[in-house]
Amino acid sequence: MHKISMLGAGLIGMFYTQTLHANRSRDRVHVLYSRTEQKAKEAAAAWDVEKWTTDMDEAINDPDTDVVVIGLPNVLHKEAVLKAAKAGKAVLCTKPLATNAEDALEMLQAVESAGVFHGYLEDLTYTPKMLKTIDSVRKGAIGKVLWTRSRETHPGPHSAWFWDKGSSGGGAIVDMGCHCIEISRALVGKEVRPLEVVCWADTQVHPIDVEDSAIGLIRYESGAVGQFETSWCFRGGMDLRDEVSGTEGTVWLNHWLRTGFEMFTNVGQQGYVAEKAEGDKGWLFPVGDEVAELGYVHMFTDMLDALDGGKKPMEDFYDGYVVNTIMDACYRSVASKRWEPVELELWRGAEGAEEKGGFVDYDQQHYLIKEETMPDGKTKLILKEKSSGRIVERIVSG
């Protein structure tokens, strides 16, 4: 059983606490920290947490606490991590780890020096669908990974601080691109080095100083490309979809708007629909168990089981550092309007480009380009003559 200090009383703190307390759990949040007294008090009451405080040090250093969970605005992560490391407490930090790679590296080094357990709370690699997908992909179900795509778009975040560069450190890239980038790494393989990125970002709609939309491509040493699409301008709810394609298959995941739960109501849904839902009449698309679908359940299980078992969790601060490094390259690319290298000072993955797969032989003289069933039922082969390079076509009866 763990006694947890929760730093932060916003939506993320609530989702985290709900998850930690749910389903016959043996763990408890027992201290809640918020910068504002009223929020701390109210949330502690609502979520059945024993103590609350507006003093971060008190929350971290509580003698009963063995785990600090950070659910604060981005710019406060570093301070909280450094304090928890100093206090010798296990520390779990929400995404993004930091607002830039330099800070992330310092935080990584702090927890590693202190020898404390560290977990990076990237929930979206822990959704039940994503865990099964990663497993299948690693086992070869779709062959060599060629392309990943991750989208998170919605009508904008729920708390004011996200929209304020001073608190968030950035816009859609920092808020949601971090999810998409880590999903891409998990699918391509974390051992594969991200080489370079190109990124578009713009403030298309809102009166703010950060980007409200961004699209980026990450090129990996294996030749795979990771595509991400993020926006705070999307209307219709929260669109949370991932895809991965390989030489032998593909996986499509829809985490939010199309999960087999569809409702039409002429009079209103009479309550909360789902995070970022718009409206409560007409066709609605609720989500079953939100915290489970968002990965929180499996994430905290992995984190606390790893802590109990003396193991590394699936996502730790090194992952957070890599993501921050890729995001830094994205912002440079937005400014330079060109591909920019991913400058990883610390690389713990594999070295050396993965070999491109050899071509597929049809027979000794030909490579196979394509095989297809035609409308008339026959099979058409497209072949390349190895000697001449000439491309030829053969019809084989179905």
Place this chain on the structure above:
Amino acid sequence: MHKISMLGAGLIGMFYTQTLHANRSRDRVHVLYSRTEQKAKEAAAAWDVEKWTTDMDEAINDPDTDVVVIGLPNVLHKEAVLKAAKAGKAVLCTKPLATNAEDALEMLQAVESAGVFHGYLEDLTYTPKMLKTIDSVRKGAIGKVLWTRSRETHPGPHSAWFWDKGSSGGGAIVDMGCHCIEISRALVGKEVRPLEVVCWADTQVHPIDVEDSAIGLIRYESGAVGQFETSWCFRGGMDLRDEVSGTEGTVWLNHWLRTGFEMFTNVGQQGYVAEKAEGDKGWLFPVGDEVAELGYVHMFTDMLDALDGGKKPMEDFYDGYVVNTIMDACYRSVASKRWEPVELELWRGAEGAEEKGGFVDYDQQHYLIKEETMPDGKTKLILKEKSSGRIVERIVSG
């Protein structure tokens, strides 16, 4: 914390135990009973259960045990329940409660006389989607409920005993109709009396003595109709869908084959796809967290929280008894080829038919039948003259 004796080491016992042990749980299965020694031994090892036995009494009367969970073939439920009641242990019994209403009533009376906690393990009313749907429907999101529809079809059960009338007591109706019927009750409202049923059943494909397909209609006192469709002849995996329609809206749930998880693989999925999946190549439809999607997580949370809190769980033996009574009427209807009354000796719901809603007035002279936007953008009204009963049409500009 509860110490649980699990009776049964088949697929259902495994799903139950996985669920009870999952996600930082404070409860444990500590005795496992199976009729065959090898199964008991292997399952105990695989699921990390301390003790095993082939003696049902030993499992039930274990001094550390405070909860008995029954995951045995249908015909053994009664014996196990009676023993657990006698031992004064809380008892949770899988579906169907019994193989007929008479036994079910005897079991209900046994646990009530003994004063032990009793839960009916009807997981499919506990799926996260269904819990939210029940909540919305009860709050009025779809108006007055008119129609429910529940389908469970797949290529047939996994254990031999299901196919053997001596162990199962029946076919698709007993195996899956029980789910569908309870889903219907939960959506229509358990306080509403089921009046009569009509049911078709046949052995369409398999060399067995029980029905492998059945379709039934339950008519409720409120005028609502509950439709169920069950089959062991379906090809393509497990089709688990529910719908409910009311005067103001509708809900469509897909629990299994279309949940936002789609995979194409040319080389095979390289592992388990999902319960009742067929094949592991081509387009596959895995399920995220199976035990959560099937309702086990929320079911055991409700059961054990209710036990701890001295409350009634959402599903108890009375519900199991009502379901058995409805199923008995279904079998009578199959034989008589006509509607048959639901003969509830013990009715704990509301008495007296719910009033039909009055008609909707358009103005003092007319009832409103229909309002529709036409292709040309205008609105067409269909009205009934109160005095004459004449039906008239009015075009109103859009």
Place this chain on the structure above:
Amino acid sequence: MHKISMLGAGLIGMFYTQTLHANRSRDRVHVLYSRTEQKAKEAAAAWDVEKWTTDMDEAINDPDTDVVVIGLPNVLHKEAVLKAAKAGKAVLCTKPLATNAEDALEMLQAVESAGVFHGYLEDLTYTPKMLKTIDSVRKGAIGKVLWTRSRETHPGPHSAWFWDKGSSGGGAIVDMGCHCIEISRALVGKEVRPLEVVCWADTQVHPIDVEDSAIGLIRYESGAVGQFETSWCFRGGMDLRDEVSGTEGTVWLNHWLRTGFEMFTNVGQQGYVAEKAEGDKGWLFPVGDEVAELGYVHMFTDMLDALDGGKKPMEDFYDGYVVNTIMDACYRSVASKRWEPVELELWRGAEGAEEKGGFVDYDQQHYLIKEETMPDGKTKLILKEKSSGRIVERIVSG
């Protein structure tokens, strides 16, 4: 090229005329008949039809006309058909053919005696998806057909006469059940005799004299069951779905609300969404080419090509007669509350029950009941011993 007299200027007349005039067609509607002058005049102008009249005889007997298309309220079909037959014109009649089997038979005999071409305008067996499905099913793609299901539900028809028993002859069964029944026949095979039906119907919501909801089952000589679900009480648009299951597969068709066209609009769709759509804000589900998706394009192509080629179209008056006969049995079943025989005076299909398929052998001693991949990757076989009838289980390594 055909010159067509269109009888009826309602929605169905408009859809028919739009279809007949569309896409570089060589055919033309050149006379339009409506009972009310204003409607006739306006529709003729809107649809670019040369002549209009309020005199049915004039429309039918127009010397240039070679084809009469009937798109009138149900009770007027008979009069129009008899006149067209007398005039020696090809006649295409919308669904249902008549309001009862007796009239339908008289109409069939009239056109056959007169030797005129006759087509039954059952569009929903002609949707592009249904045509391909029928073709696949007939070729054996899903094995022996066991079960069909057809649903048409929406918030009620667009014209007043549907709601008035005097004009329509019935409610949801006559209006939409006729579609579902013919779809079932097309999938089971029109040569297979429908034996008996059981049907529930009720007036659940509206101030009318006919049923606004009905569910029925048709049992065929082959053992297949055809299920239909119809309602004028459904909220959320028009739900138009069909399914067919067989021993080797299944097909699921969605014709309307989920066809790969999804729109969210916060400000309104700014125009017509789709037939029977409700509301124009929030999530909407328009349909691509409505008349094509509803089968009108392929239906008229088949009808007029058959007429040109001296062939029988896919749907003719005999089909309409069978459908009316089945509907008559449905109404009798609603009244008697039991299965009722389908009383076909005239049966042109196959005689003698189709044989049930033999059971599948696993080896000489056993029938195969079931084969399934378990979560641990192994394969479980369920077998029946031929000699003893005992059901046994075998685990085979994956």
Place this chain on the structure above:
Amino acid sequence: MHKISMLGAGLIGMFYTQTLHANRSRDRVHVLYSRTEQKAKEAAAAWDVEKWTTDMDEAINDPDTDVVVIGLPNVLHKEAVLKAAKAGKAVLCTKPLATNAEDALEMLQAVESAGVFHGYLEDLTYTPKMLKTIDSVRKGAIGKVLWTRSRETHPGPHSAWFWDKGSSGGGAIVDMGCHCIEISRALVGKEVRPLEVVCWADTQVHPIDVEDSAIGLIRYESGAVGQFETSWCFRGGMDLRDEVSGTEGTVWLNHWLRTGFEMFTNVGQQGYVAEKAEGDKGWLFPVGDEVAELGYVHMFTDMLDALDGGKKPMEDFYDGYVVNTIMDACYRSVASKRWEPVELELWRGAEGAEEKGGFVDYDQQHYLIKEETMPDGKTKLILKEKSSGRIVERIVSG
């Protein structure tokens, strides 16, 4: 009625001819040209075309011909267009118009100088779903367009020439990017100038000299971004999806793999499934009326109606020229690894950047950033103080 010379006897020629002859059409292909005699002869027989030839001039100059349709490999389009223009025949050319902007401009000038009717056969802007979407978007249903996304991926083209740079002039960009780019223009508005592009392309899998995968972004003067994704490496069939997002809504179109037609077959579909389908067992996703779903029906209707009516069709050679110009910029970007300007020598759209919409006022002191319903039912407002730029949060009761 038109008499058409069809140049090309491959899959595209077949789809075009099928469409032109379908559904009671009054138009006919009466000459078929192919470079190889056997193909010409066989296709003419199969498609019921009166004459065939291997002489392009003969096909174009046939005295009965008034329309030349070009369905040839990309590098032959220019020759065929110049000949048709010289012959004074109406000319409809398949996509892409040319293999580069310079040729496309020359072709445009040739048809304009000759005064012949010219149509650009970009079918995917003519799909029924896309036509309705364009109409809704133009009418304001989704507000100001911010982002479009178009994907065409499949396992590679059916004819050898596509894979051969000498015949195709390029890979996935030229083959499929042209569709995606024109879809983007149609949704953003053709009057809006495309300013610059960034593009990634690679040869990920095949033994060929052109790109088999490409992703690109087009930035428009209005601030909108058009994203395209093309690949010949996708496994699972043909993925044909489009999306458009605006300030007030979004539209999602799925043209191929998820259109409401789903089939499981254990024994094989017994025939053609759909263009680019892989395998014919397990879960399959056929398409209703392929030529209609792909836009051919509405495309030829628009083209020939425009020709008859002396109007411009929706897509003409100027559109083809703009698409080629954008693709040229894409290839430059792939080489330079940076954003590249779209160099339109000839711009016929609007001049001057569209104004960015002003910000939304909440009250005199504040801009509105966001309004959201929270899990507790309250409404949270995020506002920006106009004077200070400070971002603040207000909770309003639901």
